[in-house]
Amino acid sequence: MLNQQEINYFEKVKTPFYFYDMGLLQKSLFAIKDAADLYNFHLHYAVKANANERILRTIKGFGLGADCVSGNEIQTALNNGFSPHQIVFAGVGKTDDEIELAINSNIFSINCESVQELEVINSIAKKLNKRVRIALRINPNVDALTHSKITTGLKFNKFGISLIDVKFIIENINSYENLFIEGLHFHIGSQITILDVYKKLCKVVNDTFSYFTSQGVRIKHINLGGGLGINYQNPESQIPNFLSYFEIFKDNLNVPENVDLHFEPGRSIVGQCGYLISKILYSKTEGNNNTLIIDAGFTELLRPALYDANHKIVNLSSRNKTEIYDIAGPICETSDYFGRAIELPLSKRGDLIGIYSTGAYGEVMASQYNLRSLVSKYYSDEIPLLPIAGKFLFV
Numbered sequence: 001m002l003n004q005q006e007i008n009y010f011e012k013v014k015t016p017f018y019f020y021d022m023g024l025l026q027k028s029l030f031a032i033k034d035a036a037d038l039y040n041f042h043l044h045y046a047v048k049a050n051a052n053e054r055i056l057r058t059i060k061g062f063g064l065g066a067d068c069v070s071g072n073e074i075q076t077a078l079n080n081g082f083s084p085h086q087i088v089f090a091g092v093g094k095t096d097d098e099i100e101l102a103i104n105s106n107i108f109s110i111n112c113e114s115v116q117e118l119e120v121i122n123s124i125a126k127k128l129n130k131r132v133r134i135a136l137r138i139n140p141n142v143d144a145l146t147h148s149k150i151t152t153g154l155k156f157n158k159f160g161i162s163l164i165d166v167k168f169i170i171e172n173i174n175s176y177e178n179l180f181i182e183g184l185h186f187h188i189g190s191q192i193t194i195l196d197v198y199k200k201l202c203k204v205v206n207d208t209f210s211y212f213t214s215q216g217v218r219i220k221h222i223n224l225g226g227g228l229g230i231n232y233q234n235p236e237s238q239i240p241n242f243l244s245y246f247e248i249f250k251d252n253l254n255v256p257e258n259v260d261l262h263f264e265p266g267r268s269i270v271g272q273c274g275y276l277i278s279k280i281l282y283s284k285t286e287g288n289n290n291t292l293i294i295d296a297g298f299t300e301l302l303r304p305a306l307y308d309a310n311h312k313i314v315n316l317s318s319r320n321k322t323e324i325y326d327i328a329g330p331i332c333e334t335s336d337y338f339g340r341a342i343e344l345p346l347s348k349r350g351d352l353i354g355i356y357s358t359g360a361y362g363e364v365m366a367s368q369y370n371l372r373s374l375v376s377k378y379y380s381d382e383i384p385l386l387p388i389a390g391k392f393l394f395v
């Protein structure tokens with residue numbers, strides 16, 4: 001949580017900005033690494049959750065690989081020291097250039113999402129005179145029981161290969177001369193909090209694996225995707241329970257020991273270490289309705305406008321008795337709200353507002369709509385150490 005020294009520092013710098021608690025990021029990384037090592041699971045951090053260089057370098061330092069969904073993400077991962085042998089590449093719309101970059105970089109696996117893409121990768125590999133490691137991203141038709149805009153594993157989502165097409169691929173497997181089809185990939189969605197859905201996923205994985213084996217196709221590795229949710233209501237429960245998450249797979253997957261298991265966590269690693277810090281510009285009262293206009297908008301944090309997400313919002317400057325507020329940004333769009341009917345201490349122009357749990361899908365989605373400046377960022381380990389009077393306020 002934020003301490004008084006950090007809040008004092010925030011008073012002095014221009015808002016809005018992202019603040020990253022690097023200690024918390026490290027704690028989360030220790031936790032997930034320890035839990036994964038227990039079962040020899042391989043981790044690829046989902047770069048799309050937060051591609052900030054300091055964050056990437058910290059994650060790389062813990063030995064994780066990278067899960068990329070564009071050519072630029074592959075390049076960024078490589079530039080920040082990730083080993084190509086730990087990079088996987090998914091996405092329904094890979095361009096020829098991106099496929100070529102992936103092949104030339106000799107990454108661990110291209111996770112292929114359709115029959116046509118398989119043919120394109122095969123022909124590009126042929127042109128480059130290479131043979132490429134492929135995992136098939138299977139659409140398991142498992143409901144992740146999360147927001148519809150972050151559900152990816154249902155039959156009519158655009159992601160993954162259907163079981164009918166899988167049959168076709170297996171029948172024609174010898175025609176892909178420039179591919180090694182050796183992996184299976186599944187990713188059913190994001191911000192998953194009902195862990196039982198992973199048990200359903202395990203069942204589909206077991207069935208799919210057996211089917212490939214029965215058809216004489218040897219699968220060397222299975223990638224179970226990401227999606228583990230975080231607690232947005234209570235960011236104080238900062239580190240997700242990685243042990244019980246991995247245990248579900250350990251207990252429910254039924255594949256031989258020599259099949260490597262891979263995971264692609266994004267949000268669960270970086271979500272809680274980020275804060276969006278903003279200042280109140282204006283307050284408006286209309287009848288019984290109080291609205292605070294802050295200097296951050298959906299250009300800095302898109303999740304509330306895009307996914308109806310609710311982040312914990314805290315007035316860092318005031319501890320007065322409370323009032324009910326709507327909290328809006330400055331962007332000329334009606335969707336530019338961070339929360340409705342939020343209880344906050346009596347708030348006024350100039351108060352600092354902290355929006356919590358914004359480390360994932362925050363900074364990385366920032367835009368310059370309304371020609372706003374791109375959001376700036378600060379890190380807990382770069383805050384000058386000033387002597388602190390008083391005790392920690394928000395622990």
Ligand SMILES: *Cc1c(COP(=O)(O)O)cnc(C)c1O
Pocket residue numbers: 046048049067069090187189190191225226227228264265266267268360
């Ligand atoms: C987005 C994504 C992830 C990461 O999801 P989180 O919910 O952030 O853990 C993993 N794998 C793929 C293929 C993705 O698209």
